[in-house]
Amino acid sequence: MNKKDFPFFQNNELIYLDNAATSQKPQVVLDAMNEYYTSYCSNIHRGSHELGNKATESYEEARRTLAKFIGAQENEIVFTRGTTEAINLLASSYVKGNFDTVILSELEHHSNILPWQLNDLHIEVIGVDQDLNINLEEYESLVKKNPHSLVSITHISNAFGIVNPIKELIQIAHKYECKVLIDGAQALAHLKIDVKSLDVDFYAFSAHKAYGPTGIGALYAKYEFLEEMNPYQGGGSMINEVSFEYSTFLDPPFRFEAGTQAIAEAIGFKAALEYIKQIKGLQAHDKSLLEYAKSSLEALDDIILYTQAKNVSGSISFNIKGIHHDDIGILLSKQNIMLRTGHHCAMPIMKRLGIEGTIRMSFAIYNTKEEIDKTINALSKAIRILR
Ligand code: PMP
Numbered sequence: 001m002n003k004k005d006f007p008f009f010q011n012n013e014l015i016y017l018d019n020a021a022t023s024q025k026p027q028v029v030l031d032a033m034n035e036y037y038t039s040y041c042s043n044i045h046r047g048s049h050e051l052g053n054k055a056t057e058s059y060e061e062a063r064r065t066l067a068k069f070i071g072a073q074e075n076e077i078v079f080t081r082g083t084t085e086a087i088n089l090l091a092s093s094y095v096k097g098n099f100d101t102v103i104l105s106e107l108e109h110h111s112n113i114l115p116w117q118l119n120d121l122h123i124e125v126i127g128v129d130q131d132l133n134i135n136l137e138e139y140e141s142l143v144k145k146n147p148h149s150l151v152s153i154t155h156i157s158n159a160f161g162i163v164n165p166i167k168e169l170i171q172i173a174h175k176y177e178c179k180v181l182i183d184g185a186q187a188l189a190h191l192k193i194d195v196k197s198l199d200v201d202f203y204a205f206s207a208h209k210a211y212g213p214t215g216i217g218a219l220y221a222k223y224e225f226l227e228e229m230n231p232y233q234g235g236g237s238m239i240n241e242v243s244f245e246y247s248t249f250l251d252p253p254f255r256f257e258a259g260t261q262a263i264a265e266a267i268g269f270k271a272a273l274e275y276i277k278q279i280k281g282l283q284a285h286d287k288s289l290l291e292y293a294k295s296s297l298e299a300l301d302d303i304i305l306y307t308q309a310k311n312v313s314g315s316i317s318f319n320i321k322g323i324h325h326d327d328i329g330i331l332l333s334k335q336n337i338m339l340r341t342g343h344h345c346a347m348p349i350m351k352r353l354g355i356e357g358t359i360r361m362s363f364a365i366y367n368t369k370e371e372i373d374k375t376i377n378a379l380s381k382a383i384r385i386l387r
Contacts, residue, residue: 002026002279002365002366003368005026005027005028005275006024006025006026006027007027007030008024008025009024009366012336013336014336014338015336015367015371015374015375016338016364016366016367017338017339017340017361017362017367017371017375018339018340018360018362019189019209019314019363019364019367020158020186020314020315020344020360020362022208022209022214023189023208023210024211024364024366025211025213025268025272026211026271026272026275028271028274028275029212029213029272029275030268031271032267032270032271033213033264033265033268033271035267036055036058036263036267037264040054040055040058041055042054042055043260044056044059044260044263045059045237045254046237058263058266058267058270059261059263059266060074062266062267062269062270063077063079066269066270066273069193070195070203071193071194071195071196071197072195072196072220073223075223075252076195076220076221076222076226077218077219077253078218078219078220078221078226078252078253078256078257079216079217079253079261079262079266080204080217080218080219081215081217082185082205082206082207082214082215082216082217083111083205084115084206085217086204086217086218086219087111087112087115087152087181087204087219088118088232089219089232089256090115090181090202090204090219091115091116091118091121092119092232093230093256094221094225094229095116096120099121099148099150099179100121100122100149101121101122101123101146101149101150102116102121102122102123102124102149102150102151102152103123103124103125103126103142103143103146103150103151103152103153103173103178104124104125104126104152104153105125105126105127105134105153105154105164106126106127106348106352107128107132107154107157107159107160107162107164107349108152108153108154108183108349109183109185109344109345109346110345110346110347111185111345112152112153112154112183113348121150124146124149126138126139126142126153127352128162131308131309132157132160132162132307132349133162133307133309133311134153134164134165134169136165136169136172139169143172143173143175143176143178144176146176146178147177148176148177148178149178150178150179150180150181151169151170151173151178151179151181152180152181152182152183153166153169153180153181153182153183154182154183154186155182155183155184155186155191155193156184156186156187156190156313156314156315157186157315157346157349158186158315158345158346159317159343159344159345159346159349159350159360160306160307160312160315160358161307161313161314161315161316161317161362162307162311163187163191163311163312165311166200167198170182170198170199170200171199174199179202179225180201180202181200181202181203182198182200182202182203182204183204184205185204185205185206185209185217186209186313186314187205188205188206188207188209189209189210189211189276189314189364190282190283190286190314191283192283195220201225202219202220202221202222202225203219204217204218204219205217207265207268207269207272210272210273211276211364212265212268212269212271212272212273213262213264213268213269213272214265215262216265216266216269219256223252226252226253226255226256227251229252229255229256231249231255232256232258233258233259234247235258236259236260237254237257237258237260237261238250238254238256238257238258279365282365283313285365286313286314286363287313288369289363290312290313294316296372296373296376297316297318297376300376300379300380300383301383302320302322302323302383303318303319303320303321304318304319304321305317305318306318306353314362314363315360315361315362315363316360316362317344317358317359317360318359319355319358319359320359320383323383323387325356325357325358326341326342326357327382327386328341328359328379328382328383328386329341329342329359331381331382331385331386332375332378332382335378335381335382337374337375339359339360339361339362339375340360341357341359341360342357342358343356343357344358344360
């Protein structure tokens with residue numbers, strides 16, 4: 001399915017199962033970026049010449065496309081370098097000074113832990129059960145004990161693929177006057193997102209995990225909160241007036257986009273979103289690959305899976321009893337299968353499970369059941385060698 005759209009696969013026979021880290025890019029994304037560089041490369045929001053106007057229009061069109069894709073208004077989209085920068089922006093421009101406590105889940109990526117620590121916020125953690133799910137009653141009592149906090153939780157766990165019930169988490173948080181940030185890094189390529197029907201306050205994501213380029217992502221924020229926020233960085237493009245005594249800033253979202261932006265990347269991001277939009281049966285494909293991978297893995301001896309939950313998307317994580325995950329990763333790589341081993345930047349949940357890391361297969365629209373069969377064969381071979 002769709003492999004022919006990706007030039008990466010025309011040059012090799014690799015099986016690429018590390019999509020939660022970054023996905024491959026379709027030709028349409030590369031073409032859009034190339035067109036900018038070869039026919040209208042110039043800086044944006046700056047001046048009167050025709051090329052600059054065209055580049056500005058394309059960049060702003062990307063913002064509009066992204067806004068529409070997640071059901072937002074265009075002035076609620078701040079382009080950032082990715083999810084990490086979006087969370088850091090929110091931490092220093094809004095959360096620090098307004099909140100004492102941030103409530104996280106045990107499944108969070110380090111990008112949703114460190115920005116709070118660096119800004120001296122108190123962290124409370126909602127644990128997960130043996131299937132790695134959040135218990136909503138326990139969550140409600142934690143939120144009730146910590147009203148007026150920021151809840152910051154991942155939409156889909158990058159380490160285990162768990163899809164959190166974010167609509168319920170948001171509703172409960174709002175009952176206790178909390179605000180909610182959802183880390184959507186893994187969700188953009190796998191789920192339909194509608195920020196208005198979710199009533200989420202903030203939502204962060206990266207293009208490169210959703211067939212787009214690296215170096216670009218966004219923070220969605222309800223406009224009323226963007227208006228309250230101070231700039232994250234200062235520099236060109238984000239000001240009304242500057243003097244040595246004082247400066248005034250543009251309205252959001254421009255106030256948060258200091259300096260020359262990732263113009264080609266924004267244009268590539270737009271092409272990636274348009275590409276995703278025309279894919280039919282994306283979620284069904286995702287589900288069938290995951291179910292197939294799970295039942296194939298369960299047929300192996302000594303397999304350890306970490307959840308039997310049905311609410312999973314994108315990734316499956318496992319270990320083989322008595323064998324180090326990295327040894328498996330190395331032997332699979334030698335057989336041209338690229339998957340990820342390690343802690344997946346989610347050390348707290350690894351520690352809670354008493355493990356150093358896992359082996360993770362993560363899927364995209366170009367992966368097939370045949371590739372899963374080949375991976376299972378290669379895995380069996382690796383196990384035989386290592387035993
Ligand atoms: N959160 C999650 C759940 C992720 O999977 C990732 C990337 N692995 C991030 C945050 C950080 O994304 P980025 O590195 O693109 O900023």
